[in-house]
Amino acid sequence: MQVTYNSFLPTYKTPFGAVTRQTPVQFTISVQTVTPVKQIDLCVAHDGQWDDEQALPLHPISPTMYTATFIPTQVGLYFYYFRIETTTMTAYYGCVDGGYGGPGVQYVLREHVQMYQLTILKAVETLPQWYREGVAYQIFVDRFNNGNADGHVNAPKPNSFIYGQLTDRPLYVRDEHRAILRWDFYGGNLRGISAKIPYLQRLGVTIIYLTPIFEASSNHRYDTGDYLKIDPVVGDLTDFDNLVAAVHRAGMRLILDGVFNHVGVDSKYFNQAGHYPTVGATQSTTSPYYPWFTFIIPTITIAGGASVICRQLIKTIQHTAILSLVNPIRSLIIGRNAVWMAGA
Numbered sequence: 001m002q003v004t005y006n007s008f009l010p011t012y013k014t015p016f017g018a019v020t021r022q023t024p025v026q027f028t029i030s031v032q033t034v035t036p037v038k039q040i041d042l043c044v045a046h047d048g049q050w051d052d053e054q055a056l057p058l059h060p061i062s063p064t065m066y067t068a069t070f071i072p073t074q075v076g077l078y079f080y081y082f083r084i085e086t087t088t089m090t091a092y093y094g095c096v097d098g099g100y101g102g103p104g105v106q107y108v109l110r111e112h113v114q115m116y117q118l119t120i121l122k123a124v125e126t127l128p129q130w131y132r133e134g135v136a137y138q139i140f141v142d143r144f145n146n147g148n149a150d151g152h153v154n155a156p157k158p159n160s161f162i163y164g165q166l167t168d169r170p171l172y173v174r175d176e177h178r179a180i181l182r183w184d185f186y187g188g189n190l191r192g193i194s195a196k197i198p199y200l201q202r203l204g205v206t207i208i209y210l211t212p213i214f215e216a217s218s219n220h221r222y223d224t225g226d227y228l229k230i231d232p233v234v235g236d237l238t239d240f241d242n243l244v245a246a247v248h249r250a251g252m253r254l255i256l257d258g259v260f261n262h263v264g265v266d267s268k269y270f271n272q273a274g275h276y277p278t279v280g281a282t283q284s285t286t287s288p289y290y291p292w293f294t295f296i297i298p299t300i301t302i303a304g305g306a307s308v309i310c311r312q313l314i315k316t317i318q319h320t321a322i323l324s325l326v327n328p329i330r331s332l333i334i335g336r337n338a339v340w341m342a343g344a
Contacts, residue, residue, distance in 0.1 A: 003084065003093045004030035007101040007116055018119035021075055025118065028067040029058065029093070035086040042068045044118075047077040055083070072120045079115035130253055136207040137200055139193060141234050142219045147191025155232035157217070160185055183218050190235035194246045201250055208247060209255040213240070216264055223264030225276075262322045270321045281321075292323055 005028075007013045012028050019025060027042050045053040058066035072078055081094035092107040095114045107113045148154070153162055161173055161182040173182035193208070200208065212221035215229040230240055247254045265272040269289040271280020281289040 001034075001084070001086070001089075001091055001106070002030075002032040003082075003091070003106055004103075005082065005093060006103045007095075018121050019072070020121050020124060021072055024069050024071050026067060026069050027058070027080075028061070028065060029082055030064050031066060031084055032064050033084075033086055035088045037066075038085040038087060040066045040085070041083045042070060042080060043083055044070055044078055044080040046074050047079065058082075072118070075120050075122045078118040078120060080118060081113050081115045083110075130206065134206040134253065135204050136209050136255070137203065137205040138209040138211070140188075140211050140220070141190070141193070141213060142186055142188045144188040145192030145196050146187040147189055147193070147195045148187075151187070153185055153187035153233065154189055154235060156185070157183065157233065162187070180218075185219050185233060187233070189233070190230075190239040190243045194239075194243045197246050197250050197252070200252070205252065207253045207255060210257060212257045212259055214259075217266050218264075222259050223262075223267070224259050225264050225267040260323065265321050267321075272321075293321055 005012050008016070010016060012030075014026050015023070029040065031037060031040060040058040041055040042058060043053055043055050054070075056068045056070055058068040061067050070080075081092055084091045084093060092110055092113045093104055094107055095101065095104050095116045097105075097114045099114070101116060104116070146153070156162055159182060161171075161184040163184065163186050166186065171184060172180055173184070175181050190213070193210070212224065213230055213234050214221060214224050215226040215231045216223050217225060221231060230236060244254060263269050265282075266275055267280070268276040268278045269280060269292060270282050271278060271289075272282045274280075274283070278289075279287045281287050281293050284290070
């Protein structure tokens with residue numbers, strides 16, 4: 001059996017990409033087989049509603065091409081695959097394992113199928129022209145440029161590794177479990193970016209996109225420690241204001257990377273190591289930040305029949321803790337973003 005489908009091509013899926021709710025999406029698949037085709041179904045389920053999977057029959061439009069139209073009714077993510085039945089077998093066609101779309105592969109068993117994703121939007125945003133047609137330059141702040149005349153690193157963090165020369169090769173200091181023991185810093189900062197604006201202009205850059213600049217433990221700062229503070233290693237509010245002014249004088253735009261899916265485990269909100277004076281979610285259930293995270297409370301039976309309750313975060317990634325995005329978090333993010341956006 002030869003099956004052909006490509007979610008990136010309009011021959012097989014139209015419209016391309018994400019659509020709004022109630023937009024008809026046409027799926028077409030090519031199936032060539034020696035034995036007659038009994039039925040081909042487009043199997044679709046909304047994210048989390050796996051028991052409500054729909055099976056839409058595809059009808060032939062040529063000896064080898066079959067099509068069906070699906071109309072999404074909910075905003076969010078749908079997942080889909082194709083089920084192909086002939087007189088002698090049933091095969092499945094889905095996304096390549098670990099892939100993001102495009103051509104797929106055949107699967108023998110349903111439980112092995114990796115499904116394609118269909119994104120349904122509440123509305124289509126009208127993006128400004130400067131964003132749609134601009135030339136963006138992303139800057140990993142620590143690795144870009146140190147604007148201090150003597151090259152010193154601003155406010156070095158405790159137990160960090162600072163390079164002696166800019167020509168030194170990057171090295172993460174790890175333990176036997178590959179966990180990072182010392183975050184390494186070259187000392188790039190906001191002043192250094194301001195100094196390089198003429199260079200960026202010569203490149204034709206119109207948008208500067210910064211990796212996170214908020215206080216954090218790491219050099220990349222995707223483990224936010226405090227959404228309300230600029231990391232002192234990259235500078236302060238005066239440096240930020242000066243950068244924004246310089247960017248605007250150059251007729252450019254500035255985009256800040258905000259990390260709102262998770263925070264650092266050593267953040268003021270989780271405070272696993274107790275570095276902050278606040279009571280973090282990991283320290284007490286009465287912490288104002290405790291509802292920000294999802295915990296499980298397993299009971300463990302020990303020798304003698306006694307039980308102990310262990311508090312554990314249900315979702316963690318190394319150095320970060322996943323946020324639940326409850327209302328207090330949204331209020332903080334929206335309120336503080338208004339301040340940073342007003343500046344940028």
